[in-house]
Amino acid sequence: MDFNLTTEQKALKAEFDEFFKEEEKRAPENWIGGFETRFENDENWEYYRSCIDNAAKKGWLSLPWPKQYGGRELSYIEQALFAQSAEYHRVPAIDVHLSIVSAGILAFGSDEIKNEWLPRMSKGEIDFAQCWSEPNAGSDLASLTTKAVEDGDDYIINGQKIWTTGAHRANHLFIVARTNPDVKNTKGLTYFLCDINLPGIEIRRLDYMNRAHVYNEVFFDDLRVPKKNIVGDVNNGWYVTMAGANFERSGAGGIAAMQRDMEDLVQFCKEHTRNGQALSKDPMVRRKLAQITVEIEKARQWAYWVSWQQSADPWAFSEPSAAKYFMTELLVHLSNTAVEIMGLYGTLKQGSKWALLKGKFESMCQATLGFTIAGGSSETQKNIIAWMGLGLPRMK
Ligand SMILES: Cc1cc2nc3c(=O)[nH]c(=O)nc-3n(C[C@H](O)[C@H](O)[C@H](O)COP(=O)(O)OP(=O)(O)OC[C@H]3O[C@@H](n4cnc5c(N)ncnc54)[C@H](O)[C@@H]3O)c2cc1C
Numbered sequence: 234m235d236f237n238l239t240t241e242q243k244a245l246k247a248e249f250d251e252f253f254k255e256e257e258k259r260a261p262e263n264w265i266g267g268f269e270t271r272f273e274n275d276e277n278w279e280y281y282r283s284c285i286d287n288a289a290k291k292g293w294l295s296l297p298w299p300k301q302y303g304g305r306e307l308s309y310i311e312q313a314l315f316a317q318s319a320e321y322h323r324v325p326a327i328d329v330h331l332s333i334v335s336a337g338i339l340a341f342g343s344d345e346i347k348n349e350w351l352p353r354m355s356k357g358e359i360d361f362a363q364c365w366s367e368p369n370a371g372s373d374l375a376s377l378t379t380k381a382v383e384d385g386d387d388y389i390i391n392g393q394k395i396w397t398t399g400a401h402r403a404n405h406l407f408i409v410a411r412t413n414p415d416v417k418n419t420k421g422l423t424y425f426l427c428d429i430n431l432p433g434i435e436i437r438r439l440d441y442m443n444r445a446h447v448y449n450e451v452f453f454d455d456l457r458v459p460k461k462n463i464v465g466d467v468n469n470g471w472y473v474t475m476a477g478a479n480f481e482r483s484g485a486g487g488i489a490a491m492q493r494d495m496e497d498l499v500q501f502c503k504e505h506t507r508n509g510q511a512l513s514k515d516p517m518v519r520r521k522l523a524q525i526t527v528e529i530e531k532a533r534q535w536a537y538w539v540s541w542q543q544s545a546d547p548w549a550f551s552e553p554s555a556a557k558y559f560m561t562e563l564l565v566h567l568s569n570t571a572v573e574i575m576g577l578y579g580t581l582k583q584g585s586k587w588a589l590l591k592g593k594f595e596s597m598c599q600a601t602l603g604f605t606i607a608g609g610s611s612e613t614q615k616n617i618i619a620w621m622g623l624g625l626p627r628m629k
Contacts, residue, residue: 234541236534238314245311249318252291256284257322263583265593266323266490269447269600272399281325288319288326289357297544298335302347303355308544313536316486321493327486330361330399333477334407334464337424340476340547341465349461350426362403362429364394364451365474371396372613374409375418375471379453381410381425388412388425388463390433390456396607400436400449404429408458413468424470426462433457443582443599478609479543479553484560485536491529491560491567494597497590498522498571512574521570525563532560551622558614561604568597 238246261276271281288294296312298304305311319326331354338346353359370377379392390410400406406427413421427434433456439448465473499522502512512518539556542549571594572579583592605611619625 234538236537238310242311242314246314246318249293249315250322253318253322253324253326256287256324256326259283260323263591264323265583265591265596266320266325266493267597267600268325268327268329269398269441269445270596271325272402272447273445278402284319284324284326285328285357289355292355293326294328294331294357295335295351295355298339298351298355302351304351309540310537310544313485313540317489317536320486321489323490323493328360329480330363330403330407331359332480333363334361334426336480336547337407337464337473337477341424341469341473345461346426346464359405360399360403361405361407361426362397362400362449362451364397364400364406364408366396367393368395372610374474375422377409377411377422379408379410380414381412381423381458383412383460384457386461387457387459388423390425390453390458392453394451394453396439397436397449397451398447398607400429400451401438401446406434406451407464408453409470409474412470416468419471421468422470422474423467424464424473425458426464427456427458431456431458441599441603443596476547479547479550484556485540487560487564488529488532488536491532491564494567494571494593495522495525495529497593498567498574501590502574507576518574521574525567525570528563528566532556532563535559551618554609554614554617555622557608558611558618561601562611564597564601564604568594568601572598 259280261280264277264280271277292305293315295304296307296315297309300306316327335351335354338350365374367377367379379390379394381388381390390408392410406429408425408427409422410425411421412423415421433454435452435454437450438446439450441447502518502522505512507515535556539552542552575589575594578587578589580595581588581592582595585592588595616628620627
């Protein structure tokens with residue numbers, strides 16, 4: 234792999250940076266960035282929607298897709314540059330659900346599905362929520378029990394999903410349900426796209442430990458979804474799911490967000506003193522900051538490597554898993570270290586006049602723990618790396 238950007242990539246990166254620098258100026262007063270915060274209140278959601286609309290107008294939501302579906306046929310390196318620029322500027326113009334669903338559609342969708350959904354997705358018209366996990370099916374997702382039964386031109390879905398991020402703001406769901414209970418777990422699943430306003434969907438708020446409303450439980454009671462909304466073949470939904478899961482895990486933009494957070498933390502240490510001494514002169518603080526800086530740089534290089542791999546082989550599994558594992562654990566480390574350096578003031582919530590850096594790191598401390606679980610826990614990622622990356626025997 235060549236780690237240098239081409240002339241075109243450098244020019245595109247400059248265009249992204251200039252655009253997102255301006256978009257950042259429109260952020261709500263208490264905006265701290267991050268994926269979850271967009272769902273927390275109306276003001277944040279409106280900002281997110283306007284950023285998505287503006288990025289869509291530029292044709293930037295679909296950079297790697299074929300031109301016929303609204304894409305630009307660029308590689309995942311350009312996609313990574315876009316994500317990094319947006320996240321560095323804390324502009325919510327990235328929709329991970331769009332990447333997940335589009336990867337499944339591009340790999341397995343019929344022409345009809347591609348023509349109906351991808352152009353609308355590239356225009357930013359669709360906000361999906363991901364209905365995969367269930368109360369008894371998370372790491373072992375293939376054991377899910379939500380049932381879909383054929384009925385004329387439709388399937389009727391019954392069951393419960395959990396941890397559905399942003400379902401209370403979304404206008405569509407992507408659902409994995411069991412269509413054949415008589416075959417091996419992974420064989421009898423089907424992948425549906427569905428308008429959230431159809432009858433038979435109930436969304437219940439699920440408060441996170443910091444009391445934010447980001448997650449939900451979703452209940453299906455005789456939800457009728459047309460057959461034409463199935464992605465891939467009936468009973469082949471596991472592979473559509475896996476095609477998307479990979480793109481949930483590569484997380485190139487998150488590293489740029491961390492880099493920005495680090496810059497804020499370093500600046501904070503330069504400007505604040507403890508026991509009469511600048512934090513920036515405290516050897517313990519300096520060592521911690523230096524260590525995290527090195528880790529972020531490692532993660533950044535790995536993200537480019539994953540993007541390059543995904544451009545060549547979208548089915549590369551262990552590299553995105555390694556990126557996800559490394560990056561989310563690093564996020565926990567960064568946020569805990571920041572609060573530790575800030576002392577008790579660092580634990581104050583956004584909204585308190587004493588909160589430091591808008592309570593950003595206090596919020597991150599709570600949110601990042603969930604990131605090591607969402608999209609497959611750290612243990613799951615290690616299992617994938619051992620099995621698919623190192624060729625070790627698969628655990629039953
Ligand atoms: C913040 C957050 C957001 C989420 N958003 C969504 C969403 O939008 N949509 C959605 O569908 N889901 C979502 N999820 C669900 C997420 O995918 C699951 O929580 C995750 O896959 C783990 O499943 P589980 O919670 O059932 O835990 P379990 O699978 O019960 O695991 C419990 C513990 O056992 C460990 N474990 C399990 N199996 C193994 C094994 N074979 N080897 C070693 N250790 C193992 C796990 O690592 C974990 O520590 C979200 C979760 C979180 C926390």
